[in-house]
Amino acid sequence: MTASHYLRPTGFVDTPVGFDGQVARLAGGLVWHSAYELTVVEDGRIASRRLVPVAEADTLPDAVQPVRAALAAPRPPLLLGERTIRFDQPQVAAILNVTPDSFSDGGAHAGDPEAAASAGVMAAAAGAAIVDVGGESTRPGAEPVWEGDEIARVVPVIELLARAGVAVSVDTRNGAVMAAALHAGAVIVNDVSALLGDDRALGTVIGAGCPVVLMHAGDPRDLHHRALGPHPLFDVFDWLAARVAAVEAAGIPKARIMVDPGIGFGKTLADNLAILNGLALLHGIGCPLFLGASRKRMIGALSNEAPADQRLGGSVALALKGVEQGAQIIRAHDVAETVQALRVWRGLRDQALSAVF
Template sequence: MARFYLRPTAFVDTPIGFDGEVTRLAGGLLWHSAYELIERHEGRASKRLVPVSEAGSLPDEVQAIVARLAAPRVPLTLGTRTIRFDQSQVAAILNVTPDSFSDGGATYGDPEAAAEAGVRMAGEGAAFVDVGGESTRPKGEPVWAGDEVARVVPVIERLARAGVAISIDTRKAEVMEAALAAGAGIVNDVSALLHDDRALDIVVRAGCPVVLMHAGDPNDLHERTLGPDPLLQVYDWLEARVATVEAAGVPRAKIIVDPGIGFGKTIADNLALLNGLALFQGLGCPLMLGASRKRMIGALSNEAPADQRLGGSVALALNGAMLGAQILRVHDVPETVQALRVWRGLRDQALTSA
């Protein structure tokens, strides 16, 4: 039986003057004039371009994807804060670990300094701050849940008192519970709620948004499990995981998907995912992209170390925005926010001068 996928393509600067020929992507700043229709049958994939004006001729089983591609993403409400997805938002990375690959130890053991850094990043334009107490780098040392709680909760409490929106980056149910009680509003789980048997129930009972990320294996995040078509394989995996989490009681509007750049993937895999990123909009969920300072940037730029990957990080963030990513998870907040504001200016000018 054939399986179909749709990737938005042939983006245009403005919809003005193209009535019936373009459609808006996920209620955001992008309009496209065609779909790449991918048909996979017995392990072989074929592709063809279909103009937006001919979307009605697509197979019946594809029409649901067409609708999800066009549907605006529902804003997230976190207490008194509302995070809208009509344009790309920035999530600031705040590691409170001694061994994270890019900034390990910068604020480790000093909750006050960590919270000050988080408040600063919120002031620089981050929609929310993603707090993590365990490094997920290759060969990173596992952290006991109690130690992870001790690292993150004092920081989250301070950030919450300052009015900062917070996500907790963890795959442990005990840490999720403690972080949510301390003031976090989103769970960001690199194992997509598969590492800990209690994690899904915690999220369902909390009624909070959750980020489901693709990785090689819930317990070995960097084991490579992908075959020759990583884009479709990651899409299928996320589609199945979203369906499971939704069936358990988490509304699709509160599920965020992340293709997991750098987790169990080669450089070629990562590039395929980044080039095909718009495909994931077919899941109907906000899309998070976390490519900041990743090893692939160094591999493509003379092995630049993690603290010298700003240019590559901003380039990947902008590429993500131009393919519809609603959330960009980054280390370098002011530089990314500035780049997005300039890009937004280009989009606004195109609309007003058409």
Template sequence: MHLRPVQFVDTPIGYEDNSVARLAGGLQWFAAYEVIEGRARRTIPVADVATLGERAAHLHAAIIAPRARLQLGERTLRFDQPIIAGILNVTPDSFSDGGKHVDDPAAAAAAGIDMAAAGATLIDVGGESTRPGAPAVWEGDEIARLVPVVERLARAGAIVSVDTRKAAVMEATLAAGAHIVNDVAALLWDDRALDVVAKSGCPVVLMHSPDPKKGGHGDGGYTNVLTDVFDWLETRIAAVVAGGVDRSRIIVDPGIGFGKTLAENLALLNGLAIFHGLGCPIMLGASRKRLIGALSNEAPVDQRLAGSLALALKGAEAGVQILRVHDVAETVQAVKIWRGLRDQSLVGG
């Protein structure tokens, strides 16, 4: 069984007790669940979830529970409203901005600091492209690209996440001042990765892909992409917790664009609220991705801002806690407008 929050409401004011529920302690409220059991789907009022048994009770509790704050040294990450993660690539071949900051750590760090000034809560730094067909990068080269940038950002007071699959890179960048590991392979690419994260105590982003050890862009063979991705992440969370990582330090990412067709990506985006049932903050990385071009006359990567903003707001509407984006200032402005609209509707009138 899976539960997806549906029938979102502007405000809980005026509803009977227990007839609406707050989504993950955030700004969204909802009145019903879509109950998914195999191929069968039905909608029930939130108040009726208690009639569905232990599995439903577990999912409901996870869906409505506020997400724990993350204390990162002197900084705190809160998840009661959407926050922005700015994407900073120091690669020669990333699909969107490869080569822009390669071999110039000072300029790369300055770009990250500009993102923070524009409203990014954290800076996600990557030193290896994970686009389809990208060549693997030797860990020594990846460390050389990342560490000087991470050191500068950390000294400037930024919260830094590092986008890497390699244990040695995790160790080096955490030592350089990074706070979070963002692993597109969900700690499966490198056999030491789970141990490194567990021993460091750092938060970790676990992203879904069909075959992490082969790059994550294969055929998923999904029966139902929404529930299949949910189940994969649920299993992976359990394994990572068993490996010594505190569950409250785990963030999940459904992996838009990794081993999914256009239709499957759209199904995930339309069903994002289901992932609150995992009980972890959700990261959404859809910025400038191929699906935007596919839906907009093959718009090139540098002309996908409007589509990226549309998907960011789709995430905000679904209660996503972290929006991972290239265009920070524009996304921050869009989310501020969305937040203003939500604040007004929540108070009613």
């Protein structure tokens, strides 16, 4: 009989003040929790589940003590040349699509690098720490894009943004596009296929020495193929943990790896909700958590089939759900609104830290 142990922070509190020894800080951020949910899965079935107070954490099984340490460890900042991105408070990554068939904006910036770059600069001015530039739609049913076309779409925009001092990530699964984007000034690779979609991708990132976002999805050839079992949260944790270990062993330092649960990729509505409800579990991998739920189909499914451009409220709700569980980077279309929501959240947190009620 095989058993797997999962440790999820829970019992979140507004402040650690006055609770010495009773709460633990999550990943060096602005979130504290008072308990762990310990789940044991044997042969695919949940054998036991119990709550363990933080004050009794030393009694947890030896198998989860390394995970407990990973949950608490501060995440090192990203050092991106002259720019540093810290993870002790949540950050926003602005989505900038330069595709003609994006599900979210209908190709608003396709074919116009100057307008796209201007939108990216405005997003940075609104508070985005990163601008994430993508030249291939990954919506269900989207046609694959030849890498030459993808390069032609993203490189001029990245060059303009980098020249303006914006920290740029490139959203691609193609190694040649990664190389061209990094040469043009991108400083992060965000790969929906977790460096599995192209044999050149891993070596490109290793050679560049840049940070990378590894996302959970379906088959790299079919990102929307569902391959999850009855416990989607644990499946995502196991897959990402194994992928991080493999990429680290190949030569990418763990301090340069971020993970994304891939909301909307190869998952049902129920899967997405379960993952978001249990998101804090993923901090046990020991990497910053990158959450992209903005304007996703699940919001429409829960709100009378609202179209993509009418999902702001749901997007902000999911962003706040993420940061309440310690997510370090929120990937968003509506940057100003998301930044405002996070600033209000930060104000509430700062007040709580003063312990004045």
